[in-house]
Amino acid sequence: MLGGLLLVLLGFAAAAGAADAPGLSATIKAGFEGNYRNGEWFGVQVTLSNDSDDDRSGTLGLTAQGGLRAASLDIALPGHSRKQVWLYAFNSDYSGNIQLALRRGGSILLQRDVSLSFNDNSSFIVAVVGGEGGALSSLSGMTLGNIATTQGSGSSRTTVAHIGLDELPPAPAALDGLDALVIVDGDTVRLSEAQRAAVRAWVVGGGDLVIAGGQAGASNAAGFADTLPVRVAAPQPLADLSPLAMFAGSSEPITLTGQVVASGATLQPGARLLAASPDGNPLLAQRNYGRGRVSYIAVDPNLGALRAWGGYTNLWQSLFAAHYSGPTFNALNMNRYGFGASLLPQLDLPDPVLLFIILLVYIAVVGPLNYLLLRQLGRREFAWLTIPLITLLFAAIFYAIGYQSKGGDVLISRSAVVFASGQDDTALVAGTVGIFSPSRTSYSLSLSDTALAGDAGYSSSSSFGNTSANTSNLRLGAPNRLTDIAISNWQQREVAVQDNIKLPPQFSAQARLDGPTVKVTVKNLASQPYTDAVLYAPSEQQVSASFSLAAGESKEVALAKKYSGADQLVSDLSGGNGGRVYCCGSGGGVVYFP
Incomplete structure (x- = not known):
């Protein structure tokens, strides 16, 4: 490859650019094994290595044709350094490719093309962490009935993506395109606090988290111990999996050639026991967590006996069955919840009765009254002066009325939907911020480190998909900032924001x-x-x-x-x-x- 550059591809194809600065290499992981859902945020994990003596600091960003909205990040990359960062994108178009570029000034230091796999709203996307031989791969491409996706319920085509723990983004909005997360083999204690908080907030918003037992059961559960429906204990041998077949409604038995390892467990208060071994050990348990659910299966779902069993698909279909009917939302298209942020008195037209009266007075003054006065004075030739003066006077009056009704202050309005777990202080918030500007200028919003934001899917002055109105830029950092929110005078723009917060039960x-x-x-x-x-x-x-x-x-x-x-x-x-x-x-x- 040019200049001896090394490009590491994980989960998708990428092509090296011809203008890469010497010494730069990149490892890129986008979406969920390259999968993303149209109209949802997704994460792009980028690892940059600079093996040269020169400084390669710059701005890292994503671009694409069509409806891509992406975040950018200023990154310091001195000589002989390595940095791993997250970028985020929201694609409302059907384009499958995006471009990653590291820029400094007008120069491109590194550029890559990234191929993505499009999934529509009817897809049921399952991310699987760990498991040899592609755990749950047999579900990929299958149509599962009575499944609740993040966009609604119905028959769904399943997409299975295999990822590592480190590929779980720390921003909860970037998990929105995911319907279920199954941890087969992963030490969840290794997750950062931001990653664990994002996963919990995603579940609160309607996600399905499944923690598997078996040999890796304790490490799988460790990072989410307070969220699980069971308290995981030491592993124990198990010779009968027929309760799982009963739960799946399958008449075909699960054939075991010997004993398997199952995690011991005790049911937590408020949890539902779905299947238990003959000695009462929970094999399958579940609890609600906000709008979503956390499930536990005592054995490794990648067991050969399970995967060869004819009821394997039924087991997962039953586990992922439709479970909520609460309100739905989309972070950048909250037409119902966010509309309250655009309802300001300053956006209303002035009283039409008042305008009509002033117009009548203007017509009377500039016409007959002006003529009668000039005739009385014997100076009708002054009409060329009095008519423009009267017109200017009433123009000033109209302007004063408009300014009085619209005001001269910058006004901020907010509307939010908060989904709380109901059990701890985990909460997911999605809402809009409306900015009313008395003058033509641009604004910036300061956000938390994990919040993602962009132009809302509607506006009092523009509509979703109008790219000329979607001019804001999401700059990642500490804190994140949404910049270049351009607003005309006496107009309002709405910005959609999504984040996780700590909110004790209300x-x-x-x-x-x-x-x-x-x-x-x-x-x-x-x-x-x-x-x-x-x-x-x-x-x-x-x-x-x-x-x-x-x-x-x-x-x-x-x-x-x-x-x-x-x-x-x-x-x-x-x-x-x-x-x-x-x-x-x-x-x-x-x-x-x-």
């Missing part, structure tokens, strides 16, 4: 049946009051009347009114007040409008 709830009515006792666990809250149960399509809760107060409310969809409920009730949704359990929660 509410507790206990339900009971009172005849045909479900009544729920809700307690405010927070230190602040909540007003105009609504309790909803999406699975039953029921919603309560609005209520208020002081800090520490409990109140019983009834679920009665039928509603076609919880996501539409958020839109209809928000009215520009910036609604927040706190979800827990299997999707129910509290809609709160401050």
Whole structure:
């Protein structure tokens, strides 16, 4: 290869550029073994090595034709150094290729073409960590019915991607394109705190995390011990897997030639036991975690006896079966949840009655009154002067009315959806920030290190897909920043932001049946009051009347009114007040409008 450069390809094909600076090499891992879902963020892990004596510092970024929105990063790369960094991209086009480039000034130090595999919204994408011989590979390409993807439920074509633990991005939004994560063999303690927090937030938002047992069971579980449905104990021999066949609804037995290794375990409070060995050891268990689930299987799913079993597909289909019916969202296309951020009085037109009255006065003054006055003075020839002066005067009046109604201050509005685990302080937040500008200028937003942001999928002044409006740039760093948010005078732009946050449980709830009515006792666990809250149960399509809760107060409310969809409920009730949704359990929660 040119200049003796070494390009390491992992999971996809890439081509070296002809203008690479001497001494530079790159290892690139994009998406999930090259897979990404259209309309979702995905991560690109880049490892750069500089074997020369020269400094190769620059700006690392991604580009593509069409609807790619990508982050960039300033990277310091002195001589004889190696750096591993994450970039992120959001592709709303069907293009399968992107370009990675390291630039300094007007020069390109390194450039690579990256091929990606497109997956549409009907795909069910499973990432598998560890496992020899391609664990779960037999599911790839199969159509599984009654499966909940991140975009809805139905029959789904399965894509299986094999990744390493280090390929899990530390930004939760970059996991959005993933439906399930199965850890077959990986020491999860090695994950950084940011990676573990991102995985937990992804589960809270609706992901399926499966931790496998067997010889590697303890190390697989270690990083997520507090999240699992079981407490993993020492491994033990097992000679009968028929309970797994019963769970899968398969009449074909699982044939074992001898004993296999299964992780010992005890069921955690609140978890569901799906299958157990004859001596009561959990073989398959599950618990809700926010809108998602965490599952545990006591044996290595890569066992030859399991993979050769005719019910193997049914086992995973049953485990991944549709499980939530709560509101859905997309970080950059939150048309329902984010719309409240664009409802500002400053964006409304002035009162048309007032404008009509002023227009009538203008016509009367510039016409008959002006003529009568000049005739009275005997100076009708001055009309060439008085008419422009009157026009300027009323133009100033119209401008003053517009300025008074629009204002001269920069205004910030927010609307957010918060999905909480309901068990600890893990929460996923997705929302929009609206910026109203009284003048034509550009703005920057400061974000957390793990937040991803970009132009929202709608705007009060532009529409999704209008690339001329999507001019902002996401710059990664400490903190991340969204720059170059260009706004015309008296216009508003909306920016979509997604991140994980720490949020202690805000509410507790206990339900009971009172005849045909479900009544729920809700307690405010927070230190602040909540007003105009609504309790909803999406699975039953029921919603309560609005209520208020002081800090520490409990109140019983009834679920009665039928509603076609919880996501539409958020839109209809928000009215520009910036609604927040706190979800827990299997999707129910509290809609709160401050």
